[in-house]
Amino acid sequence: MGSKKHIEHEVEKTLHALDRIERAQTDDFFYSRLQAKIEQQNEPALPQQSREFGFAFSVAAVVLILILNVASIYIHGNYTATEESSVVNYEEQLMADYQLFDLSYYTQTEE
Amino acid sequence: MSVSTQIPSFQNFKKIKESELLIRLQQGDEAAFKHLVNTHKDQVYNTCLGFLRNHHDAEDIAQEVFMKVYDSIGDFREDAALSTWIYRIAVTKSLEQIRYRKRQKRSGFFKAISSFFGNEGAEEVDGSNFMHPGLELENKERAGILFGEIEKLTEKQRTAFTLQKVEGLSYQEVADVMKMSVPAVESLLYRARENLKKQLHDYYQQNEMD
Structure with a gap:
């Protein structure tokens, strides 16, 4: 019984806990912060034209990268082919320039 | 000698009628807007704080309220007092924020984290730590x-x-x-x-x- 009365008393007191509440206040810089936010909001967004230009630019960049890749693969393939043939030519030319004999001659004579 | 068209200072607005203030606001007068904000900022902040029970959220929503006022002052019709209209925006924005919080709470990620730590909801956790400064x-x-x-x-x-x-x-x-x-x-x-x-x-x- 006493407990029920106690609970009711607590409920009543809690219900009146906000009776003398004072208004919460912001600081003096509220307006400055608000102004900054409004300015940020009002900054012009990218116009439609520049968005289209941005899309075209990115497509062009991707195409350019693809072309460069294909070209580099093609050039690299050609280069390795000419490099192999030039190595052979270089050996022959070296032998002729320094009047070198064929090295296989000595191996043949040893036998 | 040139005649300067000075913008009236904040103090000068004190005796200006609401209708005159409204005209100036609708003309985009910055001093009038500053006066409006400084007059109503505490009422808006306190209302938001009463709903949201979080100082950071209350500040953010109070700013959003004035941004809404700034954007829609042209649409304001004098069928209600300016302060009533501002209260309405503050209430609407606060309730929107509460609904947003609830949606976040229901979403899987937050729900998983919440249940992992054994909490029923982030809103209740925030509220339990909240102390209104005017109490x-x-x-x-x-x-x-x-x-x-x-x-x-x-x-x-x-x-x-x-x-x-x-x-x-x-x-x-x-x-x-x-x-x-x-x-x-x-x-x-x-x-x-x-x-x-x-x-x-x-x-x-x-x-x-x-």
């Missing part, structure tokens, strides 16, 4: 419990109770903000009080048993 020291604990129970009320009951108790508006002012009749607000507040009594009764009964 007397002796009432802080009780007010914390009451704020927790106010959250369980319906949106309309919550709005009416918060505006009347936290912001100290009269029945007529609450009715104007909520676009209702005074008897309807009285009924809402009566039901809110009855529900709070029941909820608090359960709360204390449970705590006594624990």
